[in-house]
Amino acid sequence: MSAPGRYRAVTEPDGIGVATDVIRPADGEPIPWGDSRVVIIWISADGTVRAMHTWNGKKVALENARAGDLLLAGWPGKRRQDTFLISDRRAALRALRAACR
Numbered sequence: 001m002s003a004p005g006r007y008r009a010v011t012e013p014d015g016i017g018v019a020t021d022v023i024r025p026a027d028g029e030p031i032p033w034g035d036s037r038v039v040i041i042w043i044s045a046d047g048t049v050r051a052m053h054t055w056n057g058k059k060v061a062l063e064n065a066r067a068g069d070l071l072l073a074g075w076p077g078k079r080r081q082d083t084f085l086i087s088d089r090r091a092a093l094r095a096l097r098a099a100c101r
Contacts, residue, residue: 026073026084026092033058033092034099035075040086043070055100062086062093 032038034055042050042061045068052061065071071086086092 023072023083023085026086027088029084031073031075031084031095032099033073033096037076039074041070041072041074043072045069055096058096059093062089062096065089 036053038053038058040052040058040061042052042065044050045066050057050061052058061071071089071092073084073086073092075082075084
């Protein structure tokens, strides 16, 4: 799981005076985890960045991310790329497995 309190989903402008997109929590979102257009971006605490598009790659990221790592899901929407914070790796892994059955 992501480190509690270290990363959070942004739900309103952060006051820097520019328009920013919202990064929502992945929990409960109808993300098509099995779709190869959905990417999991895994940023390790040491700064290593990985992008996982395959079922196996997504599974590896969800199973092996450690405390202090950041997991994001990118999903191409109809008009833009949506980005989600994955805070519950177990729930995302269950959804990935269910999507690929």
